Amino acid sequence: MLPQPLLRGKRGLSPFIVVTKRLYGTNLVDILGPRRALVHKNTGEPRTVLYGASNTQQVHLRPGEVAIKFLLSPINPANLNTVEGTYPSKPILVPGFDEKNGDVFIGGNEGVAEVVKVAPNEQTDTAMLKEGDWVVMRKAQSGTWTNWRVMNASEVLRVPRKPVGSKVTEVFAATMMVNGLTALGLVSGIEPGSHLLQNGANSGVGQAVIQVAKNLNVKTINFVRDREDFSDVEKHLKELGATHIFPYSKLLDRAFKKEFAALRKGSPTKHAFNGIGGATATAMGALLDQDGHLFSYGGMSKEPLKIPVGLQIFRGLTCHGYWHSRVWSSLSQDTQAEWVNRLTSWKENGEFQDPKHEIITLKGDDSAVGDQMREVLDRLQKGMVGSKLLLKWE
Ligand SMILES: NC(=O)c1ccc[n+]([C@@H]2O[C@H](COP(=O)([O-])OP(=O)(O)OC[C@H]3O[C@@H](n4cnc5c(N)ncnc54)[C@H](OP(=O)(O)O)[C@@H]3O)[C@@H](O)[C@H]2O)c1
Incomplete structure (x- = not known):
C-alpha cells in the first residue's frame, strides 16, 4: 500500500490523473532511437575516463520539457578541464544513464540542437518553442556530447534565425x-x-x-x-x-x-x-x-x-x-537574449564568419565512438590543430 500523499499526488489528484499530467506523448526512444553520449563516471585524464555509452530506457516528456536533437557540439578546452575535474563549474550527474555503470556525467557544455517535441506548459517558456527550432544551452554544463536529450524549456534559448534563407549556420550557433x-x-x-x-x-x-x-x-x-x-x-x-x-x-x-x-x-x-x-x-x-x-x-x-x-x-x-x-549568469534573461540577437544579426547580415572548424562524425557502437574520441584527444594533446573540433552523431 502506497503512503496516502503519494496515492493522492501533490494536489490531492488520483494516481491516474497524476500519471497523465506528468507524461506527454509517445516514448521518445521509439522516435529518436537510444540515447547515446560520451560520458565519464569519474573525473580524471580525459583519454582514460571518457567513453561511449547508450541508454534504451523509455523517455516521455513532462509538461514544460522539450526533446532536442543535437546538430553539433564543440570540444572546448574548458570541457576537457571539466572532465579532468580542474574546472570551477562542475558537471551535472545524469542518474542511471549508463545501463552498465549507472550514474555518469555527459561531456560538453555548449552546442546547437533542434527541437523535436515540445510538451506544452502555460507557466514555462514552451510557448516560445516549436518543433524545428534551433536552440542553444542557457545553462552551463548541460552535457552536450550526446545525440538527443530532454531539457526544461527554460534551460534552452531559441536561436533567432530568418525562417527562409538564414545565414546562421550550425557551426556559428554551436x-x-x-x-x-x-x-x-x-x-x-x-x-x-x-x-x-x-x-x-x-x-x-x-x-x-x-x-x-x-x-x-x-x-x-x-x-x-x-x-x-x-x-x-x-x-x-x-x-x-x-x-x-x-x-x-x-x-x-x-x-x-x-x-x-x-x-x-x-x-x-x-x-x-x-x-x-x-x-x-x-x-x-x-x-x-x-x-x-x-x-x-x-x-x-x-x-x-x-x-x-x-x-x-x-x-x-x-x-x-x-x-x-x-x-552571463549575472545578466537578466532579456539582456542575455539581446547579446545573442546582436551576434546572430551580424551573422544574418554576413558580418560574422564561422570559426575555422572540423566536424568529427561519431560512427559505430559505443566502443567505436570511445576510440574515435581518444584519437581526437590525442590530436588536441599534440597541439596546433588549427580548427575548432565539433562532434556530430551519425
Ligand atoms: N574566461 C572565459 O570566460 C573563457 C571563455 C572561452 C574560452 N576560454 C578559454 O580561452 C582559451 C581558448 O579557448 P578557445 O575555445 O578559443 O580555444 P581553441 O579554439 O581550442 O584554441 C586554442 C588556442 O590555444 C592555443 N594553444 C594551445 N596550446 C597552446 C600552448 N601550449 N601554448 C600556447 N598556445 C597554445 C592554440 O594555438 P595553436 O594554434 O598555436 O595551437 C589556439 O590559439 C582556453 O583556455 C579556454 O578555456 C575562457
Missing part, C-alpha cells in the same frame, strides 16, 4: 554561447577607433574577438604562435577583419616597440586580451598605453602571468580576469 559571447563581453565598451591587442588570436575566442571588434570599429593587433603555416593563419585572420598579425617571436623582440608605435598611429591602445598566459601576456601589457587594462580569460600555455611591478606602479596597468559564465 560556438556562439562560449567563444562568440566571450568575445562580445570582452570587446563591448572599447572606444571605437582604438586598437586592442590579443594573443591566441587564431583560437575560437580570438577569431570571434577579431570579428566583434571589426563590427564595433575597433582595430586588432593579433599575435599567434610561430608556425610553418603562419601565412595561411595570417590570410584567414585578415579575411575575418584582423588589422595586423604577428608571431610571438616578434612580440617578444624588444625592437618591436618601435614598429608597434608606427602601426597604431597614435590611436588609443588600452586593452589587451590574454588567453595564453606567460611571456606573451607580459609583453602585451608592456605595449599598452598609460593606465591600460590586461584581461586574462584563458591560460592555454599553462604558464603563469608575470607582471613586472613597474608596469603596475609607473604605467598604471590593471590586470583583470574575465569569466564568461559569471558574467
Whole structure:
C-alpha cells in the first residue's frame, strides 16, 4: 500500500490523473532511437575516463520539457578541464544513464540542437518553442556530447534565425554561447577607433574577438604562435577583419616597440586580451598605453602571468580576469537574449564568419565512438590543430 500523499499526488489528484499530467506523448526512444553520449563516471585524464555509452530506457516528456536533437557540439578546452575535474563549474550527474555503470556525467557544455517535441506548459517558456527550432544551452554544463536529450524549456534559448534563407549556420550557433559571447563581453565598451591587442588570436575566442571588434570599429593587433603555416593563419585572420598579425617571436623582440608605435598611429591602445598566459601576456601589457587594462580569460600555455611591478606602479596597468559564465549568469534573461540577437544579426547580415572548424562524425557502437574520441584527444594533446573540433552523431 502506497503512503496516502503519494496515492493522492501533490494536489490531492488520483494516481491516474497524476500519471497523465506528468507524461506527454509517445516514448521518445521509439522516435529518436537510444540515447547515446560520451560520458565519464569519474573525473580524471580525459583519454582514460571518457567513453561511449547508450541508454534504451523509455523517455516521455513532462509538461514544460522539450526533446532536442543535437546538430553539433564543440570540444572546448574548458570541457576537457571539466572532465579532468580542474574546472570551477562542475558537471551535472545524469542518474542511471549508463545501463552498465549507472550514474555518469555527459561531456560538453555548449552546442546547437533542434527541437523535436515540445510538451506544452502555460507557466514555462514552451510557448516560445516549436518543433524545428534551433536552440542553444542557457545553462552551463548541460552535457552536450550526446545525440538527443530532454531539457526544461527554460534551460534552452531559441536561436533567432530568418525562417527562409538564414545565414546562421550550425557551426556559428554551436560556438556562439562560449567563444562568440566571450568575445562580445570582452570587446563591448572599447572606444571605437582604438586598437586592442590579443594573443591566441587564431583560437575560437580570438577569431570571434577579431570579428566583434571589426563590427564595433575597433582595430586588432593579433599575435599567434610561430608556425610553418603562419601565412595561411595570417590570410584567414585578415579575411575575418584582423588589422595586423604577428608571431610571438616578434612580440617578444624588444625592437618591436618601435614598429608597434608606427602601426597604431597614435590611436588609443588600452586593452589587451590574454588567453595564453606567460611571456606573451607580459609583453602585451608592456605595449599598452598609460593606465591600460590586461584581461586574462584563458591560460592555454599553462604558464603563469608575470607582471613586472613597474608596469603596475609607473604605467598604471590593471590586470583583470574575465569569466564568461559569471558574467552571463549575472545578466537578466532579456539582456542575455539581446547579446545573442546582436551576434546572430551580424551573422544574418554576413558580418560574422564561422570559426575555422572540423566536424568529427561519431560512427559505430559505443566502443567505436570511445576510440574515435581518444584519437581526437590525442590530436588536441599534440597541439596546433588549427580548427575548432565539433562532434556530430551519425
Ligand atoms: N574566461 C572565459 O570566460 C573563457 C571563455 C572561452 C574560452 N576560454 C578559454 O580561452 C582559451 C581558448 O579557448 P578557445 O575555445 O578559443 O580555444 P581553441 O579554439 O581550442 O584554441 C586554442 C588556442 O590555444 C592555443 N594553444 C594551445 N596550446 C597552446 C600552448 N601550449 N601554448 C600556447 N598556445 C597554445 C592554440 O594555438 P595553436 O594554434 O598555436 O595551437 C589556439 O590559439 C582556453 O583556455 C579556454 O578555456 C575562457
